[in-house]
Amino acid sequence: MSLATLLDPRFKLIGIVSPLKATETTKRLVTECGALIRTPEAVPQENPSTSQPGEQETPGNKLGHKLDQTVKMSRRTKNATADATVEVQRYPAELNIGRLEDPLNYWQTQKHVYPNLHKPAVTFLCTPASSVPCERVFSKAGEVVSKKINRLNPKTVEKILFLNKNQ
Structure with a gap:
């Protein structure tokens, strides 16, 4: 450092x-x-x-x-x-x-x-590694797929997350 x-x-x-x-x-x-x-x-x-x-x-x-x-x-x-x-x-x-x-x-x-x-x-001076963006995606996936909403097709979940992260 x-x-x-x-x-x-x-x-x-x-x-x-x-x-x-x-x-x-x-x-x-x-x-x-x-x-x-x-x-x-x-x-x-x-x-x-x-x-x-x-x-x-x-x-x-x-x-x-x-x-x-x-x-x-x-x-x-x-x-x-x-x-x-x-x-x-x-x-x-x-x-x-x-x-x-x-x-x-x-x-x-x-x-x-x-x-x-x-x-x-x-x-x-390279960019330090960080897992924050990955953690955010998992957090958002936890909101999309829950106990109440658990019958979504994996492709649909993937599309929802993609659209959510790239708005």
Whole structure:
């Protein structure tokens, strides 16, 4: 819930009462964003069997190539964490949007400004599951089918409920 609060542009850090909790949530968001940046979809993988022009396929070259790949991956990891940190620090510094504005519209317009925060924001700001509409239909069905009215055809009950809910 704290990540959803932080990623909601109406509240951001203001919605998190405890400063300790706000710091923990910010660190967790940096970790989440860094992990997203490092995923194989975000980083194109090079073919390890491709060698530079003029290089021979010798065991020494394979070892050198392996070391080069390790260094590149280390740079990507450091850059991913740095990029995530910069983005997470920039986001709360912006002004909050109005309380009645739609946070998902905000993230749709800001996905180019905060490309690494966009995906977690959309994930954490999803609509919460609710059984209220289902409960209302069952409640209405209980009113339609009662001890006094119990000989209705199931198709008729279905049509009555459909018409009642879609007036």
